[in-house]
Amino acid sequence: MRVDEIDRKILRQMQADPDLPMSALANRAGLTSSACARRLEKMREAGIYRGQQAVINWAALGYNVEVYLRVTLDKTQPRAFDDFIEEARKIPEVSEVHTFLGRVDVRLAVLARDMAHYQEIYKTRILTLPHITDIEALMRVSSIKDTEILPV
CATH class of the missing domain: 3.30.70.920 (Lrp/AsnC effector binding domain/regulation of amino acid metabolism (RAM) domain)
Structure with a gap:
């Protein structure tokens, strides 16, 4: 999968604030929520985005x-x-x-x-x-x- 600048923007936002609701993430990436979700799913299928996890102290x-x-x-x-x-x-x-x-x-x-x-x-x-x-x-x-x- 080729990652474009919009995908990179999504990844940067996820790293900065992994608890962002999909609507806020999509807004920051300049996308609709459904388009953002589709991009995240494609990155997940490609093994680029592995999902979120709890970080425990x-x-x-x-x-x-x-x-x-x-x-x-x-x-x-x-x-x-x-x-x-x-x-x-x-x-x-x-x-x-x-x-x-x-x-x-x-x-x-x-x-x-x-x-x-x-x-x-x-x-x-x-x-x-x-x-x-x-x-x-x-x-x-x-x-x-x-x-x-x-x-x-």
Whole structure:
């Protein structure tokens, strides 16, 4: 799908204020509500616009510890990635799973209420994941920039 300037305008408005009602979004893009909805649907079908989601402040809900684990897998095992990822996705406190090229194969983001909760997750769930050869833990101290907004 080719994205034109009107599509870009819609995307910019969605990034700036994702709670805009369709009528306001359409007005800002210079379209009717139905034309704006059709454009959004085309962008959704093309995989450009994936929809909206709730952004939750986990710390406000008592999850005060965020640890990133850089995991190296035993790549001599043919199913190492598949097995590891399948099991890691089952851990509710794992909020992100990313794969990489290089020395680190997978990065997990783990949310916990406190250090005792993190240690319990680490001992009983993370260390039991298959094919791990090395883990490095990085504890988040602060978030300097946290956005998915890019110039469109």
